[in-house]
Amino acid sequence: MDGDRESVLVYYPGQSVYTYGLYRNRASLVNTDAAAQVASLRLSNLQFSDNGTYECVVGASSASGSGAPQEASAEIELVALVAPNDPVIDDDFNSVTGNLTLTCTAYTGNPAAFLTWNRDGSPISADRADNITSWRGYLDAQSTISVTASSARSSTFECVAQHPAFTSAQRASVTLGSPSVSAVSINPSPAPGQSLMELDDIILTCMTQEGIVPQPTYEWRHNAGSLPTSAQAYRNELKIFSAQVEDTGIYTCTASNSFGSDTGDASILITERVDNTPEGQTGTPAGTVVGIVIAVLAVVAVIVVIGFVCWRRRQSDELKIPPDSPEEPEAVVSTEPEEEKDEEKLNLMEEKKEEEPEEVKVETQGEGHAEVAKKPDPDQTA
Known part of the structure; x- marks a missing residue:
C-alpha cells in the first residue's frame, strides 16, 4: 500500500x-x-x-x-513486472566535427530495462544513462554514447536491453558506413512483360540496408530530369498519383550520407486505359452519375418555371376581359347580285305598306263635335 x-x-x-x-x-x-x-x-x-x-x-x-x-x-x-518495448536507436551526426551520437531507448517498462552497448562485439561504456518516468507511471530506460565517425572504419554498434520480464535479452544495432541501394521496388508490381495502367497510383521504394548511420537522404529523378507534377517523394518512397502515359520512363533513386552514396533505378511502362476508369472500379464513374442527376434536375426545374409563367399569363388575360361586355356583331358580306337585292327591297316595301295600320284623320267642328274621316283604300281610289 x-x-x-x-x-x-x-x-x-x-x-x-x-x-x-x-x-x-x-x-x-x-x-x-x-x-x-x-x-x-x-x-x-x-x-x-x-x-x-x-x-x-x-x-x-x-x-x-x-x-x-x-x-x-x-x-x-x-512489483508488477511490465515488459518494455524492444529497444530502438536514434542517431545524430555532426558533419563538421564528425561526432556521432547514438541514443538507445526501451519504452514503458517496470522496472526500467537495463541497457548496455557493444561495438563490433566488444562492450563499451555508455556516456549517459537515464530512467524517465512517463505520465502513466512507466519507466523509459535511455542510454547514450558518442563516437567519432570515420569513413575509414565501418563499425557496428549494438544496444542490449535486459529485463526480468524478458526470457532473453532484446537487441538493436546500427552500422556506421555508406548506404547501399539493393533495389527499387514497384507497387503494384506488374507481371513480367506487362505494363501498369493509366490512372493507377504507383509507389516506388528505394531499398537500402537497415540500420545504416548516419541516416541517408534520398533523391529521385525521372529520365534523368525532374519528376512528374503528380509525384510526391518522402524519404525512401516516391508516390505517383493517377499516373499518366507520359509518366512512363526510368526512375532513379540516389541514397547518400556523409560517407558515400549509391544509386538504383526502376523502369515502368504505363499504357492508356480504354475505359478511362481506374482499376478496381466498375460501372459508371461516380462523377458521371452525379452530372447526369444534376442535368435531369435542371431540365425539370426549367419545365416547372415555364409552366408557372404560362399559367400566370393566362390568369392575367382572363382578368382583363369585363364579364358583361357585349360581343361585337360580325360583319356579313352578301354575295347576291345587285338586281336580286333591288327586287328584294321592293318586295319588302310592299309588305311593309300592307302591314301599316289605316291612318285616321280627326277634324273638329265646334265644341263637342268631331268628325272621323277614314283613309281611302288605295285599291278603291284607283
Whole structure:
C-alpha cells in the first residue's frame, strides 16, 4: 500500500471473504490453513497500479476473552513486472566535427530495462544513462554514447536491453558506413512483360540496408530530369498519383550520407486505359452519375418555371376581359347580285305598306263635335 492505507480483503474464520473497490473479483485467499496460521493473497489480472507495499494484519482475541484483541502484521513489497518495448536507436551526426551520437531507448517498462552497448562485439561504456518516468507511471530506460565517425572504419554498434520480464535479452544495432541501394521496388508490381495502367497510383521504394548511420537522404529523378507534377517523394518512397502515359520512363533513386552514396533505378511502362476508369472500379464513374442527376434536375426545374409563367399569363388575360361586355356583331358580306337585292327591297316595301295600320284623320267642328274621316283604300281610289 502506498500513501493512505487501502483495504484489499478481509477474512474471518467461518465467514466469506470480502474484497474492496478495484480489487473486487480480483483478490482471493489461497492456501488458507487456520491451524498452521498460513494464508496467501492472490491478485488476478495484475495491473500496473497494483505496485506497492502490502500489509498483512492478523488479529486474535485474548484467551480470557477480555481486553483489546492482539494484532500482528507483516509487509510485502509487490512489483508488477511490465515488459518494455524492444529497444530502438536514434542517431545524430555532426558533419563538421564528425561526432556521432547514438541514443538507445526501451519504452514503458517496470522496472526500467537495463541497457548496455557493444561495438563490433566488444562492450563499451555508455556516456549517459537515464530512467524517465512517463505520465502513466512507466519507466523509459535511455542510454547514450558518442563516437567519432570515420569513413575509414565501418563499425557496428549494438544496444542490449535486459529485463526480468524478458526470457532473453532484446537487441538493436546500427552500422556506421555508406548506404547501399539493393533495389527499387514497384507497387503494384506488374507481371513480367506487362505494363501498369493509366490512372493507377504507383509507389516506388528505394531499398537500402537497415540500420545504416548516419541516416541517408534520398533523391529521385525521372529520365534523368525532374519528376512528374503528380509525384510526391518522402524519404525512401516516391508516390505517383493517377499516373499518366507520359509518366512512363526510368526512375532513379540516389541514397547518400556523409560517407558515400549509391544509386538504383526502376523502369515502368504505363499504357492508356480504354475505359478511362481506374482499376478496381466498375460501372459508371461516380462523377458521371452525379452530372447526369444534376442535368435531369435542371431540365425539370426549367419545365416547372415555364409552366408557372404560362399559367400566370393566362390568369392575367382572363382578368382583363369585363364579364358583361357585349360581343361585337360580325360583319356579313352578301354575295347576291345587285338586281336580286333591288327586287328584294321592293318586295319588302310592299309588305311593309300592307302591314301599316289605316291612318285616321280627326277634324273638329265646334265644341263637342268631331268628325272621323277614314283613309281611302288605295285599291278603291284607283
